[in-house]
Amino acid sequence: PSLEVEFCGRLYENPLMNASGVCCMTTDDLDSMARSRSGAFITKSATSTDRAGNPEPRYVTVPLGSINSMGLPNKGIEYYLNYVLDRQKRFPSENPPFMSVAGMGIDENIKLLNIIQDSEFSGITELNLSCPNVPGKPQVAYDFELTDRTLKSVFQFFTKPLGVKLPPFFDFAHFDDMASILNKYPLAYVNCINSVGNGLYIDVEKESVVIKPKDGFGGIGGEYIKPTALANVRAFYTRLNENIKIIGTGGIRTGQDAFEHLLCGATMLQIGTELQNEGTGIFERINTELLQILEQKGYQSIEDFRGKLHSIT
């Protein structure tokens, strides 16, 4: 069997990539992703200028996952754009990395996407509408009117492939409302989900929180969030028109977790917490485990089962 996938008109040797934010802050991080067995990779969400982010500790690995309140630290859009344009020139036959952007508001999102639109970048852009950790800034994607207004403005000028990164939703009315907004726009994909916002992890021995920002509140990733991630992948896969693809993110630690996301309808798969834990060797491991599952089940390709989750009749 083969793990090859077609996404936005490009062929990838497998569906696995990093989740923006993990292993993608510096050019060294990005080079290690380029050397790995991932099928693709994405930059840290960029703002107009570099940001230090929140005080540390701001990312902590815990037994069932992770908690973070990074605060959008990044080197600024020019740094990442220079990196991806350099790779485009040096490796013209390869798929370019994905670019992630996260403005502090609609104006900055427009500005960032204009920079990408006016550049030679020929890859895929991810608009992060779900950063949960900038104090005082509500997540865009939890404000449906703002989301609609943002996408309306963006598609007045942006003609390159664009996806949006969403936080988790927990209510069918919200799945329906968000899907009806997203279906109005020529999106390449929707990425479900970002970390589950504002969780709390406690160190009992110290009787303390474990991250410094926001009195210890932070986005939760890892095993904790797989059921929520799978539900969001499935909810949007079944509601969005079929040319809007799904990237599945959340709780992928094994080939089985990857299989579950694909069964729910995901086309590409992003790994965050487990990549942070294990390093880039994870891509070799999960590709191997996923291939074993296809072999055991007699599938030749991911197309044979993508989205074909059974309900109970």
Ligand SMILES: O=C(O)c1[nH]c(=O)[nH]c(=O)c1Cl
């Ligand atoms: O605090 C962060 O930098 C951060 N952390 C997350 O868990 N998701 C995001 O989209 C971002 Cl932007």
